[in-house]
């Protein structure tokens with residue numbers, strides 16, 4: 001059984017509709033050379049050296065992929081579809097570990113938390129496109145960046161971190177007014 005293709009997910013289990021399938025404007029390495037990304041737990045027992053070499057090539061290709069972040073998230077939230085294969089440089093075993101860590105950090109409903117954060121992010125991006133910020137909103141955004149640092153792009157904030165940032169921003173706004 002080979003790894004599913006992101007562009008043609010298997011018909012049995014449907015992908016979680018809250019997470020769009022990552023799309024690259026140009027064919028990704030796993031689309032150009034799917035065999036390189038085939039991997040199942042236990043593959044190393046046959047020809048360990050050859051498997052490690054192939055994994056190394058796949059990981060290198062993923063490290064240069066423009067949609068690696070979205071690919072990893074998609075693979076993590078769609079466990080039934082990604083039991084096999086390399087996705088975003090991770091093996092199935094490594095993804096199991098990452099899912100455990102996400103559950104520790106965000107709670108047992110971590111997929112719902114990610115979906116909500118994703119939806120908020122997309123809504124904000126759409127709102128920013130349709131309604132550019134006013135002068136006072138821009139000031140708040142700047143203040144937020146000053147007190148909380150730049151918004152992380154490859155790391156998700158936990159609800160506790162969001163609350164802490166909000167408290168800091170509220171305190172700074174009070175001082176500034």
Ligand code: SF4
Pocket residue numbers: 006028029030031037061062063065066067068071072086087088089
């Ligand atoms: S990160 Fe790797 S597995 Fe994911 S789309 Fe890119 S090349 Fe394919």
